[in-house]
Amino acid sequence: NDYIKLTAICAISIVLDLFIFIDISNPPAWDQGYHLSNLFKMYNIISNDNINLSIKLDEILNVTDNYRGPLTYFLSSLKLFFINNSYKVAYISNHLFNIICIVSIFELGKIIKDSKTGLWASIFFTFSPLIIKERTNFLIDLSLTSFTILYILVLTKWYLSKKEIIIYSFLSGINLALIFLTKPTGIVVFIIPTIILFLQK
Numbered sequence: 001n002d003y004i005k006l007t008a009i010c011a012i013s014i015v016l017d018l019f020i021f022i023d024i025s026n027p028p029a030w031d032q033g034y035h036l037s038n039l040f041k042m043y044n045i046i047s048n049d050n051i052n053l054s055i056k057l058d059e060i061l062n063v064t065d066n067y068r069g070p071l072t073y074f075l076s077s078l079k080l081f082f083i084n085n086s087y088k089v090a091y092i093s094n095h096l097f098n099i100i101c102i103v104s105i106f107e108l109g110k111i112i113k114d115s116k117t118g119l120w121a122s123i124f125f126t127f128s129p130l131i132i133k134e135r136t137n138f139l140i141d142l143s144l145t146s147f148t149i150l151y152i153l154v155l156t157k158w159y160l161s162k163k164e165i166i167i168y169s170f171l172s173g174i175n176l177a178l179i180f181l182t183k184p185t186g187i188v189v190f191i192i193p194t195i196i197l198f199l200q201k
Contacts, residue, residue: 002115006106006122010099013126013135014092020136021088028087028138035073035138038063039090042073043080071181072097072143094135100146102126104153111156144182151175151190 028036045051045059063070076093102122109118125131134142154175158168172194179186 002106002119005119006102009102009122009126010095013098013132014095016127016132017092017095017136020132021091032138035068035140036087036090038068038070039073039076039080039138042070043077046074046077047081067183067185068140069181069183071178072140075143076138090138091136094138094142097143097146098126098131098135101131101142101149104146104149108149108153108156111153111160140183144179144186147175147178147182148186148189151179155190155193 042060042063045056045063048056051059060074061070063073075096076090079093079096080089102125105125106115106118106122109115109121131142134145151172154168154171158172161168176187176190176194179190
């Protein structure tokens with residue numbers, strides 16, 4: 001089963017990253033420190049039971065007041081509740097986005113050629129030194145990459161689909177929102193291809 005193989009790829013990448021995390025002792029660099037502080041800020045907001053829901057939602061959206069959106073911090077902070085509130089868990093939370101990348105790349109490869117192509121593409125992506133470096137740092141690049149690849153998958157399926165146009169247009173809208181909430185400037189790249197695809201359909 002292809003998805004058992006994808007699960008194995010994800011599991012091996014987590015084990016590999018854990019070995020890298022063992023040697024983490026130095027304080028994070030400026031960018032990583034900024035994003036980690038926003039992550040723990042998000043965690044503190046969500047875990048605070050002394051503020052009402054409307055104020056909490058407002059504070060969640062205002063965790064960052066620049067071009068970096070709050071979605072990465074929100075999704076990563078959820079793992080801190082279930083495992084442990086620590087730096088290593090914050091780094092491991094990148095695997096949520098890694099899984100999105102792996103599955104999306106596999107599906108794209110299967111659409112373009114076959115499932116074997118998709119599996120090999122997922123392997124090359126997962127164990128690329130650049131991606132390993134991104135996974136073992138806490139930045140918003142991997143989360144933006146994951147939603148970008150997912151969006152390309154949705155657009156590809158929409159383009160090739162003869163039916164269910166409404167479903168794919170709905171999914172593409174949700175995906176654009178995810179990209180916007182991760183990094184608002186990220187949607188600029190997809191405005192023109194989305195318009196062209198919509199006009200073709």
